[in-house]
Amino acid sequence: MEVKILSKKLIKPSSPTPSHRRHLTLTPVDRLAPPIKASNIFYYPAKGSSPADDVERRNRLETSLSETLTRFYPLAGRYTRESHSVDCGEFTTSLASVQVTVFACGGETVGVRIRHSVVDGFTAAHFISAWATASREGIDEVIWPSFDLASLLPAKDLPMVKPRPSPKIFGADKVVTRRFIFDGANISSLKAAACGPSFKREPSRVEAVTALIWRALMAVSRAKHGRLRTSLASHAMNLREKFVPPLPGICCGNLYTEVTATFMADSSKTELPNLKELVGLLREVKFKEPVSREDVLLTVIKSTNELHEALGKEDVDVYKFTSWCRFPFYGDDFGWGKPAWMTRCHTPVEMISLQDTECGDGIEAWVTLDKQDMLQFQQHGDIMAFSSNGAP
Structure with a gap:
């Protein structure tokens, strides 16, 4: 063209x-x-x-x-x-x-x-x-x-930020991006499969899809290294709704933190964790209490340092997720109708980006991985069972 x-x-x-x-x-x-x-x-x-x-x-x-x-x-x-x-x-x-x-x-x-x-x-x-x-x-x-x-946001007596390690895999020629579509019906089935008896509410769409992708990535890592490895799933969380007292108006800029769930591997663990366990790990790290303005920067730096430390370890897998779900992108009408589709652009680093489908009840997962890892990931049984692979 x-x-x-x-x-x-x-x-x-x-x-x-x-x-x-x-x-x-x-x-x-x-x-x-x-x-x-x-x-x-x-x-x-x-x-x-x-x-x-x-x-x-x-x-x-x-x-x-x-x-x-x-x-x-x-x-x-x-x-x-x-x-x-x-x-x-x-x-x-x-x-x-x-x-x-x-x-x-x-x-x-x-x-x-x-x-x-x-x-x-x-x-x-x-x-x-x-x-x-x-x-x-x-x-x-x-x-x-x-x-x-x-x-x-007061910025007093803040700890040093640990340097961000260089990506282990970087470059447009080293990675590939694929789109996986989880429709509403499949997400309903997935949420039922991921709902544990002790949960007070069923998993959200984002929790269920994150757990499924995380588990499939663990399987890819196990096939590559011959064993289960300690694995982290990191999500960016918007902090605006967590503030007490609330922030005034529409506060723009960067106001988020990384919340990181950890699966600890040891020699006794050979089987992949189930979806219920992974959803539980994701929920453990969510902010359940309000955040004060005095504490927010310390909280963000602490979580960032923990993530940077994990990224620097050779025997730990870190998977970075970001969710654009519930943002009103499909309502962005410039005067000639709403968009039929919204996409993200390819990034040269490994990450997983989640966004709503047009109808609002499904999720599109844009997964960027090492090219060889992607071949195994897209053939994983759970990925094939719960999603369709749409060409970007």
């Missing part, structure tokens, strides 16, 4: 950033974010529009993006690594990029790519939703976000 680049533009905020917002100091949580850019692509079906309609649509996207950047002003700024800050009045470069692609059939995609140093999944979802609202209904309908986390 031939691709033509019709134009490239630097979209600036529609009005200058006020002087008191020109300098954004990043929080310690921002500094812990991986040095990657998160990407989402939204697919919109053809609507039988005329060329004039297509031009008006692209103009509306540009105008509304410019207006939205006025409120999400750090995304148009320049990141300075040395001072861990963002110059929100310097628009020569951008922390966010957008690509609109129009196909010969009349369908189009809207791709958004944002640097993780300034946003997490919560913030990215709110930015895209705000842009869609501004395009569809006007900027006055967009709720103002807040980028004041640095002033809300």
Whole structure:
């Protein structure tokens, strides 16, 4: 398929950033974010529009993006690594990029790519939703976000952060990404299989799918190494709903922590744990108590250090999960209908990304693994029984 680049533009905020917002100091949580850019692509079906309609649509996207950047002003700024800050009045470069692609059939995609140093999944979802609202209904309908986390979270007497080890497998030529679709019916069966008698509630969709994938990955590791190894499943958890007292408004930036479940292997264990056991391990590490503003940074650094320590061990398997489930991506209507599909872009590191299916009751798991490991993973009995393998 031939691709033509019709134009490239630097979209600036529609009005200058006020002087008191020109300098954004990043929080310690921002500094812990991986040095990657998160990407989402939204697919919109053809609507039988005329060329004039297509031009008006692209103009509306540009105008509304410019207006939205006025409120999400750090995304148009320049990141300075040395001072861990963002110059929100310097628009020569951008922390966010957008690509609109129009196909010969009349369908189009809207791709958004944002640097993780300034946003997490919560913030990215709110930015895209705000842009869609501004395009569809006007900027006055967009709720103002807040980028004041640095002033809300005390950063005193914090421990040192252990360096993040280099990925054991890295590079687009070393890994492969496959999409596995768990529909609503299969997830219902999976939740029933993973529900233990002592559970007060049945497993969530994310818990059940995470446990299944984790177990299949353990099987791949056992086949490779000839034994069960200690294994960790790490999920990023949004901390905003855990705060007491609650945070004001829509607090944007990075405000999450890694929660890591651990299966400890020993010489007496030769069989894979069952799904009920793995769901139990996942639940053990969830935050059950509220988090105070005074303690949140210490909590995040402690969990990050534990994860970095595990990543540095050669005889421990660490599987990183991230879930975009329940984010309202399928409601992002720019004025010509809701997306038919949303995807993530391929990453050059091993990870598992979960997101809703369009109907909302299923999960798409985008799994990135070593190429040889993927051959075994996709042939695992549980993966074949509960999912379908859709081409990305």
